[in-house]
Amino acid sequence: MSYAAEHLPGHLMGHSARSFMFTRPTAMAQGLEPGRDYDEELVFLICLLHDLGLSEAGNGEQRFEVDGADMASAFLLDAGVDKERAERVWAGIALHTSDGIATRSSPEAGVAQVGIATDVAGLAREALPEDLIADALAAWPRHDLGYAIAEDIAAQIAETPGKASPINFPGHVATICRPPGQGPTWYDMVAGSEWGDRPPYRRPGAPAAAETPDQLARLFLERFQAGDVDGLIALYEPSGILGRLGDDPATGHEAIRAELRRLIDDKVAIDLSIRSVRETGGLALVSHTATITRRDGAATVVDTTEVTRRQADGRWLYAIDDPFFARLPA
Numbered sequence: 001m002s003y004a005a006e007h008l009p010g011h012l013m014g015h016s017a018r019s020f021m022f023t024r025p026t027a028m029a030q031g032l033e034p035g036r037d038y039d040e041e042l043v044f045l046i047c048l049l050h051d052l053g054l055s056e057a058g059n060g061e062q063r064f065e066v067d068g069a070d071m072a073s074a075f076l077l078d079a080g081v082d083k084e085r086a087e088r089v090w091a092g093i094a095l096h097t098s099d100g101i102a103t104r105s106s107p108e109a110g111v112a113q114v115g116i117a118t119d120v121a122g123l124a125r126e127a128l129p130e131d132l133i134a135d136a137l138a139a140w141p142r143h144d145l146g147y148a149i150a151e152d153i154a155a156q157i158a159e160t161p162g163k164a165s166p167i168n169f170p171g172h173v174a175t176i177c178r179p180p181g182q183g184p185t186w187y188d189m190v191a192g193s194e195w196g197d198r199p200p201y202r203r204p205g206a207p208a209a210a211e212t213p214d215q216l217a218r219l220f221l222e223r224f225q226a227g228d229v230d231g232l233i234a235l236y237e238p239s240g241i242l243g244r245l246g247d248d249p250a251t252g253h254e255a256i257r258a259e260l261r262r263l264i265d266d267k268v269a270i271d272l273s274i275r276s277v278r279e280t281g282g283l284a285l286v287s288h289t290a291t292i293t294r295r296d297g298a299a300t301v302v303d304t305t306e307v308t309r310r311q312a313d314g315r316w317l318y319a320i321d322d323p324f325f326a327r328l329p330a
């Protein structure tokens with residue numbers, strides 16, 4: 001363990017040790033026994049060395065799992081470990097974040113992966129005896145591992161962006177460590193491929209979508225005047241909010257649909273004139289002057305408050321659409 005302790009900070013060393021402590025009970029819960037179904041020494045080495053890629057010495061140009069696998073394999077070969085066994089450790093480390101693949105690589109990779117995932121995310125926590133959990137935490141405190149390891153991964157990628165892509169685990173972590181909407185996604189990668197693949201809303205015959213925040217108002221008016229409730233709902237996020245005068249806002253598609261249907265059935269007329277758009281990082285704050293005219297001709301003029309958000313595929317949708325927010329009591 002001295003090699004791992006030499007290179008890993010405390011939170012990663014503790015994670016590596018606890019991961020191995022959790023492998024035997026989680027493997028038994030799957031009907032697997034050491035010696036009969038898997039080589040426990042290899043599982044120990046995979047667990048102990050699996051985060052070397054997050055160490056200063058192991059931080060290279062590849063995703064951290066592969067950097068760590070290379071460093072571990074080199075250490076084992078230098079120590080005289082058989083090449084075939086070192087390669088099995090390499091595979092177990094390289095695949096330790098790959099759900100559904102590690103278990104097909106080897107029994108050892110699968111057993112280690114479950115132990116590691118149990119310590120990070122509680123994957124098979126129900127298989128752990130309470131006294132084992134207590135002993136593991138007493139010997140190796142967590143140090144807020146789930147957040148600390150995300151910070152480690154994101155810091156490496158900030159220095160070397162090529163260590164991650166939108167389609168792997170480090171890329172996912174890097175994305176969630178950025179403000180929402182500012183991390184690259186699968187659709188960003190597709191858009192940059194130069195193959196010209198189109199999202200559904202750009203295909204022939206597809207309903208128009210807002211590709212800038214200010215386009216939402218035009219689409220809203222067109223569909224409202226046409227009585228197209230389905231088209232209107234498509235402009236809102238599934239958990240979006242639509243403000244109502246003198247009542248709680250309508251939240252979610254079902255409630256928004258009912259409110260818009262009521263306004264259309266009541267022959268309400270709406271006109272919108274843009275006031276301002278403030279956009280940053282995939283969010284936009286939009287305001288219109290709205291004139292809302294009832295069937296009897298009575299009109300209400302308000303300044304709207306609209307929060308819109310860019311979706312992964314490039315569309316903009318309403319997250320909050322509240323014509324009456326400025327009228328709420330303080």
